Amino acid sequence: MYTVYVLYSPKFKKTYVGYTSSLTNRLASHNELATKGYTLKFRPWIVLITEHYETKTQAIKRERELKSGKGREYIKTVLNKRFP
Numbered sequence: 001m002y003t004v005y006v007l008y009s010p011k012f013k014k015t016y017v018g019y020t021s022s023l024t025n026r027l028a029s030h031n032e033l034a035t036k037g038y039t040l041k042f043r044p045w046i047v048l049i050t051e052h053y054e055t056k057t058q059a060i061k062r063e064r065e066l067k068s069g070k071g072r073e074y075i076k077t078v079l080n081k082r083f084p
Contacts (some may be wrong), residue, residue, distance in 0.1 A: 002059035006049040006066065006075055009042040010083065015075055016045065017066045019059040023050065049078055 003023045007016040020026035030039040053059040065071045
């Protein structure tokens with residue numbers, strides 16, 4: 001099982017889209033363990049959206065969709081509902 005996730009940094013108003021087979025470990029990496037990379041600069045991150053997929057291929061496809069223009073609009077809609 002794979003999870004596509006969208007993280008949000010309320011402090012910096014940034015989003016991050018990714019996929020993983022272990023959301024708990026990946027979130028810990030984004031918030032605590034990583035020593036380099038994009039997400040390091042915008043901590044702390046909260047989980048905004050999660051979607052579950054049976055295959056890695058399906059998860060990668062959805063991740064790409066969320067990184068597209070329509071996907072970014074969807075993320076903005078969710079953000080506006082949760083953080084008006």
